[in-house]
Amino acid sequence: MAKYILKRLLYVIPTMFVVSMLIFVTIQLPPGDYVTNMLESMRNQTGGTTWTPEFQEAMRQRYGLNEPMPVQYAKWIGNIVLRGDFGYSFQYSVPAEKMIGDRIGMTLVVSFASFIFTWVVALPIGVLSAVRQYSLADYFFSFIGFIGLATPGFLIALVLMFLAFKYGNVSLSGLFSTEFENAPWSIAKVLDLMNHLWIPMVIIGVSGTAGLIRIMRANLLDELHKPYVETARAKGMPEWRLLIKYPLRQAMNPFVSGMAWVLPSLIGGEAIVSIVLNLPTTGPVLLNALLWQDMFLAAGFLMLLSLFTIIGMLLSDILLAWLDPRIRYSEGR
Numbered sequence: 001m002a003k004y005i006l007k008r009l010l011y012v013i014p015t016m017f018v019v020s021m022l023i024f025v026t027i028q029l030p031p032g033d034y035v036t037n038m039l040e041s042m043r044n045q046t047g048g049t050t051w052t053p054e055f056q057e058a059m060r061q062r063y064g065l066n067e068p069m070p071v072q073y074a075k076w077i078g079n080i081v082l083r084g085d086f087g088y089s090f091q092y093s094v095p096a097e098k099m100i101g102d103r104i105g106m107t108l109v110v111s112f113a114s115f116i117f118t119w120v121v122a123l124p125i126g127v128l129s130a131v132r133q134y135s136l137a138d139y140f141f142s143f144i145g146f147i148g149l150a151t152p153g154f155l156i157a158l159v160l161m162f163l164a165f166k167y168g169n170v171s172l173s174g175l176f177s178t179e180f181e182n183a184p185w186s187i188a189k190v191l192d193l194m195n196h197l198w199i200p201m202v203i204i205g206v207s208g209t210a211g212l213i214r215i216m217r218a219n220l221l222d223e224l225h226k227p228y229v230e231t232a233r234a235k236g237m238p239e240w241r242l243l244i245k246y247p248l249r250q251a252m253n254p255f256v257s258g259m260a261w262v263l264p265s266l267i268g269g270e271a272i273v274s275i276v277l278n279l280p281t282t283g284p285v286l287l288n289a290l291l292w293q294d295m296f297l298a299a300g301f302l303m304l305l306s307l308f309t310i311i312g313m314l315l316s317d318i319l320l321a322w323l324d325p326r327i328r329y330s331e332g333r
Helices: 002-027 032-047 053-064 069-081 095-130 138-151 154-168 187-224 226-233 240-243 247-257 259-269 271-277 282-292 295-323
Strands: none
Touching: 002 069, 002 295, 032 053, 069 187, 069 271, 095 138, 095 247, 095 282, 095 295, 138 187, 154 187, 154 247, 154 271, 187 247, 187 271, 240 247, 247 295, 271 282, 282 295
């Protein structure tokens, strides 16, 4: 197993290299660049002022956009590997890694909390729905699951914000109260964060929770009707022990394998919710970077998202090997 993990970690290097090329090329596929967007915005603000080709070329040279794409990519990836320099954010006039560092911490906190919420809620409800098939609880949670799958997260956020403000005169935006937004970290600030964290945690996690409940229910129902379960039951094994030891463990395989996509989907899917709730996470910044073609900042965020996907896949494979003794990653088996 250790050999397999080491091999997978070594695969990260060429994988991220290929991903970085795809990201860099994809970001530059739309027509124009940051200078084009910036000059167009300036033209609208100044009532239709036009810019000479010489001025536009000078602006592109200033931002390093006049070089061929392979040269730009070589400089960008070289700076990342050698110095940890992700480039320069044109829109915010700061190094891209500073913008990423300022936002990635809160993004990981919100995403990890949503991930824990998703598993803690989806696993027991999925098991209950399968064990008590066609019961009132099964119908109720199936209905809630369909509602969760069909309702966009930003719509839930808007409804909660409206209800909280109308009936409780409480604002649900942000992760901190006004007095803690720029305050240094302390126990009081952490407690204030916990007090606000449950709102985006529930909103972002609800769609993933609904999907995992359906997956868990279907997998467990399939296992409960297999002969080995009937054999164990006929031998007099207690029902709760039988459930945990055999069918539940087998039904967890697709549940765990889906973890590879849960983490990046939570991080990527919180963009609109973050805009609605005014959260200091990566979503709004990444969206603006893509709209303005702030390529180095957008590429840095997308590289991290790809890295989280690879990490999620590795963790899911390790958990699968632990859950199912039939899975072996050593060669020759």
